Amino acid sequence: MRLSRYFMPTLREAPADAQIVSHQLMLRAGLVRQEAAGIYAWLPLGLKVLKKIEQVVREEMNRAGAIEILMPTLQLADLWRESGRYDDYGEEMLRIKDRHDRDLLFGPTAEEVVTDIFRSYIKSYKDLPKNLYNIQWKFRDERRPRFGVMRGREFLMKDAYSFDVDEAAARRSYNRMFLAYLNVYARLGLKAIPVKADPGPIGGDLSHEFMILADTGESQVFAHRDLVEMGAPGPDIDWFGDLEPEVARRTSLYAASDEMHDEARFAAMPEDKRMTARGIEVGHIFYFGEKYSKPMKAMVTGPDGKDVPAQMGSYGVGVSRLVAAIIEASHDDAGIIWPASVAPFGAAVLNLRAGDAGCDAVCETAYAALTAAGLDPLYDDRDDRPGAKFAAADLVGIPWQLIVGPKGIAEGVVELKTRATGERQTIPLDAALKAITG
Template sequence: MRLSRAFIPILKETPKEAEIVSHRLMLRAGMIRQQAAGIYSWLPLGMTVLQKIAQIVREEQNRAGAQEILMPTIQPSDLWRESGRYDAYGPEMLRIMDRHEREMLYGPTNEEMVTDIFRSHVRSYRALPMNLYHIQWKFRDEVRPRFGVMRGREFLMKDAYSFDLDQEAARKAYQRMFVAYLRTFARLGLTAIPMRADTGPIGGDLSHEFIILASTGESEVFCHADILNTPVPGADTDFMGDLSPIVDAWTALYAATDEMHDEAAFNAIPDDKQMTARGIEVGHIFYFGTKYSEPMGAKVAGLDGVERPVHMGSYGIGVSRLVGAVIEACHDEAGIVWPDSIAPFDVAIINLKAGDPTTDAMVERLEAQFEAAGKSVLVDDTDQRPGGKFAAMDLIGIPWQVIVGPRGAADGNVEVKRRATGARETLPETGAFAYVTETVTK
């Protein structure tokens, strides 16, 4: 992609409405545009990151045995009346009347709808365990939307819903999602700490929030420092096996947000292991038993032939929120520092003298080499001054910058910069290609 043709509307000044780092940088880097309070258009750069995050989430859900569906954004109110949540949910729910005067709503979550889908098709325990998920837009009419995509009214979420015969099987489903979440966030370049959480309006008696540490986080968190060294399960994890040792390893150490903090339990931790920090919630999982299946008649026949309400859980990841959360955790004074796995481009090639035959030819060769190796490339072929080019690429946060100038090109050399560390090396053209591609592969 050539920057001269890319739609990346970079802003030199920070819009006054941007209160936190991620909001400022997303607006300045041309990733989003606000259309109304808490509602954003996603521009090409932001959309690319959003899709990469969604794909990693999708791959880990599939690996854990969940099956993807797609439910509509607009839901009939009758389903919510069945569960008893229509009036209880509160003003965050956007209620709608269609032209036939039927009460509808813009879904803030999908427990009722997925329960209706399940009860319409499943009658026997032989179909269990089952986990259905989708990645879909939600709407919650926040009284004070702020912080950009971190607390918007419209947001993209992955929500999964498990169905099991009894409590024991349902808790195993919960453990599968617990482990899948650890893997998901690790692949996004994040360390997410599972913390015991309040179940809120979703209901149930077992819940964990997954929190990433960031100085600008909305919550104060308290934990045992050793939890940061707990190993994340590998790609060879057997999701149908016994996952309790992995879950126990993470939950045995104290970790809580300010809402669930137990001062006495925290004080029992050795002083040198007590850690307090700020954190951002990026995922939330719940087990709620028969809260929805019982009132909505979602039953299956067991081995004895008796029909019983299924036990359920729900599991959310804020996909659009994660874009902002990653930036909150991964930035410096110059701009965004994307983890390799979700960067909008793998490599930025900066042509310091566009139009010069030598630099143009070297840029074209490097671009072709990287793309042939499966790496996405953004070429700055504009006529900006070098300082402006460097500032723009630092702001966007592409992991690697390959800088091609007329003096170096005349000698067959380029400069390579690693965005995360700022380290620079002057290398021969072929050496630069090998160095970057081998490092990205690692």
């Protein structure tokens, strides 16, 4: 993309409304524009990042055996009356009437809809397990939206729903999502730790929140230090084999957020292993059994010929929240530092003297080569000063900056800067291209 033809409105100063660094940088780098409290328009750069995160989530869900569908944002109130949640959900639910005076709502989540889909088609234990997910906009009319897209009212969520014939099978479904989530965060360059979460009225131990560590996190996290560095299981595990040992290895170490914190257990750990930090919740998984299947009569016939309600679990990832969370975890004074997996462009070509024949020619060559290599480069061909280009490239956080100026041209070299480290090398163009394309 040539920047002269693109739409990337950057701001030198952050709007006063933005208090936390990710929100400030998202506005300054032109990722989003606020339309109302907790409601944002996604500008080109922000949309690219959002789509990339979405794709990582999609790939890891698919790998773990989940199947993508797309459910509507507007849902019928009648379904929620079946589950009993229409009255329970309260003011957070945005309620709407259509022209026939029929009650609709903007979905804050989709248990009812997915259960309705499931019960319409699946009747036998032989068709289980099933895990259906979608990546769709949700609306929760939060009392106090804040921190930009971190806690918006409208937000993009990946929500998956598992269906099994009994609790043991549901636990296996749960384990698949548990490990798949760790892979998602690892691919996004995040260190996520699974913490024990409040399982709600169902009880048991099958509920975890995934927290990434950042000073601006809304939750306090207490955890065994080793969990942070344990890493993800990777894509090559046997997803439909026995995952229990792999999950147990990660859940046996202490980790809890404030509401589940057990000071005695925490204090029992060696002092150098105790870690206290702020965390951002970027995922929540749990098993809730028959909570929806029973009232909504989502029944399957078991091997013994008897009908039982499906055992369900649900698994959420805040996709739009992850954009902010990644920035919180990865930035410096100059701007955002995107992990390569979600960077809006793979590399930037900075023409320090647009209009100079030599600079133009080298930049065009580099731009074509990077495009051909699939890097999706951003070419800053604007008639502007070098300082403005450096500042913009740093701000929007593109991993590689290929800097082309008249000084280097005279000596047959360009400069290659790595955004994350600030490291620069002055080398011939072909060497720079090779370094970028690997």
